[in-house]
Each structure stands twice: as structure tokens, then as C-alpha cells.
């Protein structure tokens with residue numbers, strides 16, 4: 721039980737006693753540049769609870785992507801611990817970390833990274849089949865999600881036949897296809913015009929609330945950030961509430 725959060729709760733207090741779904745406990749991350757260490761995260765403490773949305777607003781180069789990569793188990797921290805649903809992840813075998821990432825975490829990037837030769841529907845079906853669902857099951861869920869996001873009539877279109885906002889909504893459907901508990905988004909509307917960004921952001925918010933996802937969204941858009949539950953920044957390698 722030593723890897724389960726109990727006495728050692730995160731400093732931030734939840735509105736109720738529910739455990740945070742993601743907790744970064746004194747997380748450190750450094751790179752080496754020209755032989756010199758570059759300290760990016762210097763002991764980050766950050767927790768987020770189910771159903772919560774947090775905007776991460778920080779200047780370029782301060783470590784937003786690094787933070788999302790570490791939180792999403794794509795990169796290991798150099799110090800500290802990342803807890804997902806109360807479970808410490810740093811000492812897990814690669815295959816267990818991959819399983820947690822696949823089951824619990826959805827990613828949305830600035831550029832959608834959809835597979836160009838597949839339809840919108842197939843792009844949302846594929847991650848579910850990788851997880852072990854049958855095509856029929858995966859298709860039903862994909863179709864339901866795309867319809868929910870206003871793409872019911874666009875399911876058979878390939879990415880190149882969709883607008884930027886539509887492509888990004890497909891990417892959101894793909895990110896949540898396996899019903900993760902955490903959504904990590906890196907500038908998900910950064911590539912869109914303001915009106916389309918607003919649309920995509922609304923769709924994202926609706927989905928997050930309906931599924932009680934915990935969402936961390938890195939954005940430079942203050943209007944969109946204002947619509948989230950909390951806003952944080954990275955200052956001197958630490959997360960600070962705004």
C-alpha cells in the first residue's frame with residue numbers, strides 16, 4: 721500500500737475528500753544543453769481532481785510541454801513522483817506505465833496528428849481497437865462521440881476533407897475514445913482562428929464536464945482560460961496559482 725496516497729496528501733486541498741486523479745509531488749525535470757544542466761521543473765506540486773479544468777498559462781519555454789509530458793507519463797521525472805489515481809508511477813515497468821497512459825490519459829496537441837489515410841471515424845476507432853475492443857464496439861463509441869461533437873455528418877471524411885476546427889474535434893474525440901480520467905491538452909486551439917477556437921473549446925468543455933474528466937489545458941488564450949475552473953502558471957520552475 722506504500723504507493724497509494726493516504727497520509728501523504730497533496731498540499732492543495734480538495735473541495736471534498738475525493739483523491740486527486742493526478743498529483744505531481746515535488747516533480748523535477750532537467751535537460752542538458754551544451755553540457756550544462758537546464759533545470760525546467762524544480763519541484764512542482766500540482767494536483768487536479770475529477771471534473772476539474774485547469775488552464776496552464778505560461779510564457780514560451782517555461783516548461784508547459786515538459787510538464788504535460790511528465791504528467792502524461794511520456795517522460796519520467798528526474799525527481800519527485802507522479803501519482804495517477806493515487807498510484808505512484810515512477811517505479812512501474814514500462815508496460816504498466818504504457819497501460820496507465822493508454823487507459824487513463826488522453827492527449828490533444830496543437831496540431832491534430834490524425835492519420836491522413838483514415839476517416840474521422842476510423843481515427844477514433846483505432847485507439848479503442850488497440851485497447852482490445854471489437855470493431856463494432858469501437859465504431860459505436862466513435863460514432864456517438866463524433867455526433868456529440870457535432871460531426872455526425874462528417875464521420876466518413878478524411879482529415880484533409882475537414883476544416884481545422886473539425887479536425888481538432890476529431891482529435892478530441894480520439895483523445896477521449898478510451899474514456900480516460902485525465903485529459904492533457906497542449907495549445908489545442910493554438911492553430912485556429914478565434915471563432916473556431918471558441919467552438920472547439922466549448923466542445924472540449926462540454927465533453928470534460930459530461931465525463932467528469934480532469935483536464936489540464938496549456939493555452940495562451942486568456943478568454944478561454946477564463947472559462948476554466950482554475951488558472952496556473954509556471955514561475956521559476958514551479959506551478960503557481962493565478
Ligand SMILES: Nc1ncnc2c1ncn2[C@@H]1O[C@H](COP(=O)(O)OP(=O)(O)OP(=O)(O)O)[C@@H](O)[C@H]1O
Nearest residue numbers: 751752753758760779780781782783784785786787
Ligand atoms: N529534449 C530536450 N532537450 C533539451 N532541452 C529541452 C528538451 N525539451 C525541452 N527543452 C527545453 O526546455 C525548455 C522548456 O521547453 P517546453 O517545450 O516544455 O516549453 P513550453 O513552455 O512548452 O514552450 P512553448 O510554449 O514554446 O511550447 C525550453 O527551453 C526547451 O528548449
